[in-house]
Amino acid sequence: MLRNLLWGASLASISIALSGCQPAERVEVLTGPTMGSTYTIKYVSNSGTPAADAAGVAVQAILDEVDRQMSTYRLDSDLSKFNQLPAGSCAVMPRPVLELISYTNELSELSDGQFDITIEPLLNAWGFGPNSRGKRIPTEEEINEAKHGMGYQYLSIKGNELCKERDLKLDLNSIAAGYTVDRIGKRFEELGISSYLIEVTGEIIAKGKKHDGSPWRIAIEQPVDNGERVVQRILELDGWGVNTSGDYRNYFEEDGIRFSHTLNPKTGVPVAHNLAAVTVIDRSALVADALGTVLLVLGLDEGMEFSKQHDVAALFVVREGDTFVTYTSPKFTERFPEGE
Structure with a gap:
């Protein structure tokens, strides 16, 4: 993507800015750090929507869940624990993780392998990964070794378990932000917020109109x-x-x-x-x-x-x-x- 998402930043603080002088409808703005970057959310608030602090709590809950399940920068996340398992292992995984991996495998097949969430060894070899030693041109031997540690086709889902035939290291950074944006949008709909613009590390979704009709x-x-x-x-x-x-x-x-x-x-x-x-x-x-x-x-x-x-x-x-x-x-x- 435009960035390599860096996980592990503190997700605890939320900055809330209120727009205007509290008219009947107004645009609330929520901002804060996430995934090594930031998020900015705007939504139209009225008497039927949650206050900004309540909406911020709902947003933070989703960010915390995504970090806890999918972060590759905290060793205790569900995905990191799976990555630490040897070849031939299976592990019970949260339903959102299984759903995302099922989708990525379908996209990998559809694109003839041009999309692969097991690409981390290759990113490290070229200096773009989380465990790289600086950007450089790897040798052909290093590239082949990295490719041997890859392969979406060596992943499988069995019930509520994720299994790997090879010692794969999964990285959902290429889709985690987009997934998070959709999750926040869905939660807003449940809370009665029907007009919003959600941006997380550059991924965006918008729905409805602003309070002035624009x-x-x-x-x-x-x-x-x-x-x-x-x-x-x-x-x-x-x-x-x-x-x-x-x-x-x-x-x-x-x-x-x-x-x-x-x-x-x-x-x-x-x-x-x-x-x-x-x-x-x-x-x-x-x-x-x-x-x-x-x-x-x-x-x-x-x-x-x-x-x-x-x-x-x-x-x-x-x-x-x-x-x-x-x-x-x-x-x-x-x-x-x-x-x-």
Whole structure:
């Protein structure tokens, strides 16, 4: 994704900012740290919705649960405990973890192995993983060794247990934030909050209208290498999740060659195409999050074909010389026509 999620940050504090002078309807804002980054949530509050402090407690409960179940940066999480087990082991896992792994395995099959949550050894070999020793070009032997410790096909679910044939290290960071966004949105609906914009480490979902009747809007940025923030498109969202994945912030260069943190699980090396970023829009932030990774690995040509086959709304930003050129899938053009 645009970032490697760093787990283990304190999730205890929530900063709550109230907007305006308490009119009948107003926008409440919740912010705080999570997953090594931050979250920002806005929702329309009225007499039928929870106060900001109560909504903040509900949000924190979800963040704590995700951290407790899926963190790879705390040794006592359910996922870390599973990762510490040897090959041939099974362990009872929380239902959300099993559901996510079932989904990722389906996506791995659908993408012919271009998506694989067992990729951590390869990330470490190239210096992008949690246990790496600095960014560098690994030897062919090191790449082959890392690939031998991978393989989604060596995972299986048996009832409430997760099993592994190989000594695999699972990493759900590529979808955890999108999943968390969906969970918070679902909880808000249960609490009677029907208009909101939820952002967790860059993954977004928005629904309804703001208190003044205007839509929730987000900006898609152009992937400029120098760190500038250049707006490329403004989208109005109502019921859509958004992910933008790119290779323009996490990479290293050696002998004038750029090595992206986006690795192809099948080849074992960073992608070498000219796709700089891709934005995916879906009703589920989880699905958008996962598909963003798949399309970034595939590149423009294969990614566009995948999008057409599976009705994915995607916007591709491609490097062409010193400029960036944008291409959109048919489904993206249908949902978000240029100029609207």
